[in-house]
Amino acid sequence: MHDLFAITALGGSSPQTDRVGNVTCTESPGVALASVAARSGQEPKARTALGALIGADAPSVGRFAGNPVMAFWTGPDQWMVAAPFDTHEELAHLANTQLGDTASVCEQTDAWVRFDLDGDDVLAVMELLCVLDCRKMQAGEAARTAIHHLGCFVICRSSGAFSLYGPRSSAGSLHHAIVAAMKSAL
Amino acid sequence: MIINHPLLGSRDSSEFVYLGDASLIDRPDWQAEHAAEAFYDYAYLRDNPAGEHRELWFHEGGDRSWLVVTRNTVTHEISKVELARDVARAQGRSK
Amino acid sequence: MTQINRLSGGQIDRATTLNFRFDNRSYTAHPGDTLASALLANGVRLMGRSFKYHRPRGVLTAGSEEPNAIVELRTGNRQEPNTRATTTEMFDGLEAHSQNRWPSLKFDALAINDQFSKFLSAGFYYKTFMWPAAFWEKLYEPMIRRAAGLGSLSMQEDPDEYDKGFRHCDLLIIGAGPSGLMAALTAGRAGADVILADEDFTLGGRLNSETFSLGDETAANWAGQMVAELSALPNVRLMPRTTVIGAFDHGIYGAVERTGDHLATLPAGKPRQILWRIYSKRALLCAGATERPIAFENxxxxxxxxxxxxxxxxxxxxxxxxxxxxxxxxxxxxxxxxxxxxxxxxxxxxxxxxxxxxxxxxxxxxxxxxxxxxxxxxxxxxxxxxxxxxxxxxxxxxxxxxxSGGWNPNVHLTCHQRGRPAWNSDLAAFVPGADLPPGLSVAGAASGLMSTHAALQSGTEEAAQVLELKGSLPDLPDAEDAPVSQTPFWYVQGCARAWLDQQNDVTVKDVKLSHQEGFRSVEHLKRYTTLGMATDQGKTSNMGGLALMAELAGKSIPDTGTTIFRPPYTPVPIGTFAGRMKGQAFHPTRLTPSHYWAKERGAVFVEVGNWLRAQWFPLPGETHWRESVDREVRQTRASVGVCDCTTLGKIDVQGTDAADFLNRIYCNGFAKLAVGKTRYGLMLREDGITMDDGTAGRLAEDHFVVTTTTANAVKVYQHMEFVRQCLFPDMDVQLISTTEAWAQYAVAGPNSRKLLRKIVDPEFDISNEGFPFMACGNITVCGGLRARLFRISFSGELAFEIAVPSRYGDALMRRLMSEGEEFDVVPYGTEALGVMRIEKGHAAGNELNGTTTALNLGMGRMVSKKKDSIGSTLSEREGLNEDDALKMVGIKPVNTGDQITAGGHLMGASGPVDAAHDQGYVTSAAFSPSLDSHIGLGFLKSGDTRLGEKMRLVSPLTDLTVEVEIVSAHFVDPEGERLRA
Incomplete structure (x- = not known):
């Protein structure tokens, strides 16, 4: 076991939580990520193998599926696989083993920062942040969009719960945008 | 503007990056007899129509697909949106 | 002062009294008042001075079309010029000042302009201030700017916040008068997702201004009941204080919501205004109509x-x-x-x-x-x-x-996409034309239906039609249905100083003069007289000007045509367009994983694209940046230094065709690169000019990691996706950016291996034999953490780049520092990095500047002719391959101590200094601590054959001439022995 200490994307030793009104924004470093892109001509096999990894059908356009290892659609025959960091830090290795030569797998864990937004009035915050019609998003939907010029994934866990994945290096800017929107809307 | 992505449906044009004329898909054969002239045309010569225009857009803030968008440059009406990869294949491009 | 002109009744709350100030005098008002209504109630009619003649002006309208009652609102850094008193909602403590007067509103010195009106008629700018030309900037313009114009800026930063937001709906209804309310009720009851926006703070439109009844209720009460019912519908969103400012492509509307303008102080974090982008499936314009004046003398x-x-x-x-x-x-x-x-x-x-x-x-x-x-x-x-x-x-x-000169339908938004309104001779007014923005319909007075009954009916019918509703529609209340007959009457015969456009001071006489002088197209008239060009965009004046012009030309009004209406419908503060994108938040900031560590060390940061990078790390006692940078370079070359290079773009390339793919995007070959090896790659644009450079390491037969320069990472990724999807769609290759995933550090200097030996787990051999120059591979560090190691060197020293998952970057950097103490390790920033790469003669952004080719960079032979790659064909063009082509060289001063300046040009040792004798230019310059001299890199015609030649480096603009010697670009270790050690 190595002895290097991890910091969160916001630079802290523990994740940051902000609460305004009934909405909470939680920095969530406890997730391991790996990208999966089907090899040319191997798409059906890759989908099957991915399904085995997440214990559900490989998600179609704009969807996510699976638990505790889940995957969301990111592009044509491309997905992001996510799992709890504590148990799956080497998720890319696991995915690579399972998918074999049906897909290209790349570690993405620390490419992203995740913020979980929860609370009754979360939609009022979301409409200041992104162009997606979050009011119409249902649990199980995932989309990529631009938030304050940052390419982000928006995951709808339930109607009052969203997860945002943004580029890790801009975590501070994304966090600032989210908290400013919370203070504005709530 | 709204671009009707073939996979994702209506998406705001602010999620996209514009490149230009879709003729950029028709990259010449480097070994053809008049390759130098063909590449010159390919790199520099474009039509600039007032009307229907096929153009390349990249879904940077989305699924990273390149799209061929048929747009009327006068009215901004978008009549067709295709995955550039499908267009390229249909035009015989391969490896 | 008492409210001497306060009448009975009205929709004001008399139980509450509000205090406000206008031109430093105190007055009282009630909730529900506007600034204009309160001033009138207090007996104040004089509210401003006109733009050009400084004529006394009062309020003309009761809405956003107001040309005259334009005031400065608030004080200090919140002062806002050019706000309309007619739409300014009253609050306790409101403070306003009149504009464009000195010393006071009642006595305005520049009212003298009115006496000189003969000289200030239409086109006076063009006629009067033509000569002498030099007087324009120094005299005329400042003079005019002082005399004319409207409000003044505070010249301080606006402390308030503005937001942007996005809303979606099935039906956007613009305007909440009788037609808008009926449409919202019809659509809302049918379950449609509706947004109803109105610029007023009380919904109801004209219904709030009328005494007639709707059914058994007064008009205002009926509107209030409708608003109450609509508020209770979860699928209807009411947006009062919201002006829809523009109809944009594909059903997108811009709307400004004034969330804080009516509050004395904004709660912390709350925006003053929100710029909404509303995505509508359909939209219904219920904007009503504006009454038009008649022009007569004074x-x-x-x-x-x-x-x-x-x-x-x-x-x-x-x-x-x-x-x-x-x-x-x-x-x-x-x-x-x-x-x-x-x-x-x-x-x-x-x-x-x-x-x-x-x-x-x-x-x-x-x-x-x-x-x-x-x-x-x-x-x-x-x-x-x-x-x-x-x-x-x-x-x-x-x-x-x-x-009252009749009513003009508010057609503005119907024209935002090149649509032209149509003339309706019954109304003697323009009504919406046939070519509306797609998805937009019009109801009520905006469509020319002037009675209340017709407005209600068209509201419900249009809503039903656009939503394709079947079944019964809501009942309409009984309402007035008076027929409208308008006999056009624009101005009183014989008048001259009769105002058409009160805000820009355009009179009947001015329009006649403009016609007489040949400005006969409506667009020319507008620009020559400035009719309709003020902040009110001619809402009350355009028709009068047009009618007069038609008469003068002997044409009909529709034949004369109209000018184009453009967004925004009413003025919008620039701050609203900026939203949150200001100051530090103007663009996202990217921080490297060891940013906080660098900050602790006192690093000075520099912006590179959106990244903040440590530029140098000053030590106590160092007074000049050069001291820090020179020390960092010396210590690195003497022992070992560490530099954060996380910001370099990293793209993961996998697939059975990955090597072939790299062969296409790089001009040099990659197919034969062995697994576990890294190679420098040069990327060309299709026109043969260099685009970017970097390295590609082969981690497996079908797996590469490509690096790009920091600045070009995004562009290069786009380009690679273009090549993959559009040019070679059947290649089996997959791309993803991993820039953010890895914290990467350059460890450079003769002791770099010794330092890394303490970090890299013992089972990995990093000796020169086991891990030679340009090797790469997956390793573990610090007892099992997955990491990547590359033996590449930008500094010219024995060097490695080591990468760990970003969350551990901070800890790795601290570990390198503590383990490196025995070697006197030094962290170095981008300046030292730059100095060392110039010393080594490595090209960077200054050399890959969008005009240079591989040949210019001395890498002409790298462009493989055995394969197809982007840019290879056009790089062979004659013009890019002339005998005396520019070649990259090193430049040294002849006299020690002289400075080399980037941007300077190279001229012969003697002869004229002019463009015709220009031989090349300097792209990069630095002081080299290793050579104890200033040095530079640059491009010189046939430079590779001119080493040793003495030349002049000149910069005529800064009056610089330095004698220089042309040398090899490789100032340090030209044989590359150090990096292979």
Whole structure:
């Protein structure tokens, strides 16, 4: 076991939580990520193998599926696989083993920062942040969009719960945008 | 503007990056007899129509697909949106 | 001062009194007032001075079309110029100032302009200030700027926040008057997702200004009940205080919501305004109509107003401009105003109706077939002069004069996408044309349906039609359905100084002059006279100007044409367009994983694209950046230094065709690169010019990691996706950016291996034999953490780049520092990095500057002719391969101590210094601590054959001439022995 200490994307030793009104924004470093892109001509096999990894059908356009290892659609025959960091830090290795030569797998864990937004009035915050019609998003939907010029994934866990994945290096800017929107809307 | 992505449906044009004329898909054969002239045309010569225009857009803030968008440059009406990869294949491009 | 012109009734809350100040005097008002209604109630008619002639001006309208009552709102850094008193919602503590006057509103020194109006007529700028040219900047422009114009800026930063947001709906209804409310009810009850936006703070539109009934309710009560029902519908969102400013492509509308303008102080974090982008499947314009004035001599005195505005002030705001009022009208609506004012106790001196068959009234005098021909009153209307039907004149003693010239439908948004309105001769007005923005429909007065009944009916019918509703529609209340007959009457014959555009001071005379001088197209008229070009965009003036112009040209109004309406519908503060994107938040900031560590070390940061990178790390006692940078370079070359290179773009390339793919995007070959090896790659644009460079390491047969320069990472990724998807769609290759995933550090210097040996787990051999120059591979560090190691060198020293998952970057950097203490390790920043790469002769962004080729960079032979790669064909063009092509060289001063300046040009040792004798230029320069001399890199014609030549480095702009010697670009270790050690 190595002895290097991890910091969160916001630079802290523990994740940051902000609460305004009934909405909470939680920095969530406890997730391991790996990208999966089907090899040319191997798409059906890759989908099957991915399904085995997440214990559900490989998600179609704009969807996510699976638990505790889940995957969301990111592009044509491309997905992001996510799992709890504590148990799956080497998720890319696991995915690579399972998918074999049906897909290209790349570690993405620390490419992203995740913020979980929860609370009754979360939609009022979301409409200041992104162009997606979050009011119409249902649990199980995932989309990529631009938030304050940052390419982000928006995951709808339930109607009052969203997860945002943004580029890790801009975590501070994304966090600032989210908290400013919370203070504005709530 | 709204671009009707073939996979994702209506998406705001602010999620996209514009490149230009879709003729950029028709990259010449480097070994053809008049390759130098063909590449010159390919790199520099474009039509600039007032009307229907096929153009390349990249879904940077989305699924990273390149799209061929048929747009009327006068009215901004978008009549067709295709995955550039499908267009390229249909035009015989391969490896 | 008491509210001497306060009437009974109205929609104001008399139980609460608000205090406000105008031009430093205190007044009182009530909730529900606007600044304009409160000033009128307090007996203040004079509210501003005109733009050009500094004429005294009062309020003309009761809405956003106001040209005259333009004030500076608030004080200090919140001061906002050019706000309309007519839409400014009253709050306790409101402070406003009049504009464009000095020293005071009542005595304005520049009112002298009015006496010189002969010289200030249309086009006076073009005629008067032509000569001498030098006077323009120094004299005329400052003079004009001081004299003209409207409000002033605070010159301080606006402390308030503005937001942007996005809303989606099935149906956007613009305007909450009778048609908008009915449409919202129809769509809302049917379950559609509806947004109803209105610029006013009270929804209801004209219904709040009228005394007639809808069914059994007063108009205002009916509107209130509708709003209550709509608020209860979860699928209807009401947006009061929200102006829809533009109709953009594909059903997107811009809307400005004034969330904080009506508050004395904003709660922390709350925005003053929000710019919404509303995505609508369909939209319905219910914007109503605007009354138009009639031009007559001196029609701009405070107290002369639109008749409908006078009615609004009386009915809704319980205020009047004066206790004695006259009406000047060409239609029945003027009589409605007279009746309402009369009922409120305002004395109607007379109704002057141009029509010989004007309706008769027994409670006040109606002068049929008469016209107002002039007015009097220095700072406000006192008398109006009437020419009676028999030709005699009579003077009316009145402080208010309501003018009604008919109504213009508010078609603006229908024209935002090149649409042209159509002429309706029954209304003598323009109505929406056939080519509306796709998805937009129009209802109510905006579509030319002027009665209340017709507005209600069209609201419900249009909503039902656009939503394709089946079944029964909501019942309509009984409402007035008076027929509209408008006899166009634009101006009183014989008038000259009769104002068409009050905000830009354009008179009937100006339009005639413009016609006489040949400016006959409507667009020319507009620009020559500035008619309609003020902040009100001519909402009350365009039609009058157009009608006059048509008459002068002997054409019909529709044949004369209209100017184009453009967004925004009403002025929008720049801050609203900026939103949160200001100051530090102007663009996202990217921080490397060891940013906080660097900050602790006191690093000075520099912006590189969106990244913040440590530029150097000053130590206590160092007073100049050069001291720090020189030390970092010396210590690295002497022992070991560490530099954060996380910001370099990293793209993961996998697939069975990955090597082939790299062969296409790089001009040099990659197919034969062994697994576990890294190679420098040069990327060309299709035109043969260099695009970017970097390295590609082969981690497996089908797996590469490509690096790009920091600045080009995004562009290169796009380009690679373009090549993959559009040019070679059947290649089996997959791409993803991993820039953010890895924290990467360059460890450079003769002791770099010794330092890394303490970090890299023992089972990995990093000796020169086991891990030679350009090797790469997956390793583990610090007891098992997955990491990547590359033996590459930008500094020219024995060097490695080591990468760990980003979350551990901070810890790795700290570990390298503590383990490196015994080697006197030094962290170095981008300056030292730059110095060392110049010393080594490595090209960077300054050399890959969008004009240079591989040949220029001395890498011409790298462009493989055995394979197809982007840019290879056009790189062979004759023009890019001339005998005396620029080649990259090193430059050293002849006299030690002389400085090399980037941007300077290279000229022969003797001979003229001019463009014709230009031989090349310097791209990069630095002081080299290793050579103890300034050095530079640059491009010189046939440079590779001219080493040792003495030249002059010149910069005529900065008067610089330095004697230099052309040398090899490789100042340090030209044989590359160190990096292979």
């Amino acid at each position: 029609n701009d005195r405070p107290g002369v107003m639109l008749a409908s505005a006078l009615r609004t002030y009386a009915n809704r705001f319980a205020s009047s401009a004066a206790q004695r009022a006259a009406i000047f009208t060409n239609n029945d609506d003027g009589h409605r105003t007279a009746a309402d004012l009369h009922a409120k106790g305002v004395k109607i001196v007379a109704v002057v109706d141009i029509r010989p068959d004007a309706p008769i009234n027994y409670e006040y005098e109606v002068l049929a077939g008469a016209q107002i021909v002039d007015t009097k009153g220095r700072l406000g209307l006192t008398f109006a002069e009437v020419k009676l039907s028999d030709g005699s004149t009579r003077t009316l003693d009145c402080g208010a004069l309501g003018v």
